[in-house]
Amino acid sequence: MEQLKYRSVFDIIGPIMVGPSSSHTAGAARIGKVVRRIFGMLPDTVDIYLYESFAKTYRGHGTDIALVGGLLGMEPDDPRLADSLKIAHESGMEVGFIPKKEKAEHPNMVQLRVSKGAHKLTVTGISIGGGNIQISEVNGFKLSLSLGTPTFIIVHQDVPGMIAKVTQLFSEAEVNIGTMTVTRESKGEKAIMIIETDERQDSFLEKIKQIDSVYSASYFG
Structure with a gap:
């Protein structure tokens, strides 16, 4: 059952x-x-x-x-x-x-x-x-x-250094990443990054949006 x-x-x-x-x-x-x-x-x-x-x-x-x-x-x-x-x-x-x-x-x-x-x-x-x-x-x-935990959804271009730039902002804000998934259409094309965190903190969301080659960034807390 x-x-x-x-x-x-x-x-x-x-x-x-x-x-x-x-x-x-x-x-x-x-x-x-x-x-x-x-x-x-x-x-x-x-x-x-x-x-x-x-x-x-x-x-x-x-x-x-x-x-x-x-x-x-x-x-x-x-x-x-x-x-x-x-x-x-x-x-x-x-x-x-x-x-x-x-x-x-x-x-x-x-x-x-x-x-x-x-x-x-x-x-x-x-x-x-x-x-x-x-x-x-x-x-x-x-x-x-499920969006049952604090979740960031970031749509971006698949370019070198993108993950490092994004995660650096989490580190600076002292927000711990619980899970992270990155999927892309193909090399160099559009990709999506899903990050679930332990803390409910999105003060740096605007900084994520300002990263070159980021199309959109959303937070669900």
Whole structure:
């Protein structure tokens, strides 16, 4: 028998939120907000690919308004969530929902493709229950992020010395790195660095962004 592990009672009963289901609403809003944080700006165009349970019930369970609300920077309990589609339209954001028939790695899986001018980002997320999420892919890079610990996500060019420059800033701030993963498209191309830390400290995030060949840097504490 499969055993499920929970970090707190809120993993079971779910968080305070707008909507009927923590998986379909709170989790979806958090996925949307993670995408917004990584992208770093309000996108002009958003294509949302929904799978399995999400594809079948995204309108009735409020998954659509939750995802868009997250992209607008809203929390799951934000009362404006119900009007997120209208707010997005008024903000000039074009949103398309594409239900998919294919099987997915999880019934509550969604892929968001956002763009603004030449800037593009693709993120695949899973709502695993109780408002908790996992990010399984960013721009084609396979990941397994729960964001349950302080996490830095850095998108950069694969150039010599990049890891040393980034980790030097952690050392100067006396922040201990628990785990670190670096994945690249190919030699010299775009890469992504995932760093999980012991301390909740992001005072040097702006310094990371200023490093040459860093495209974006996000912190989730």
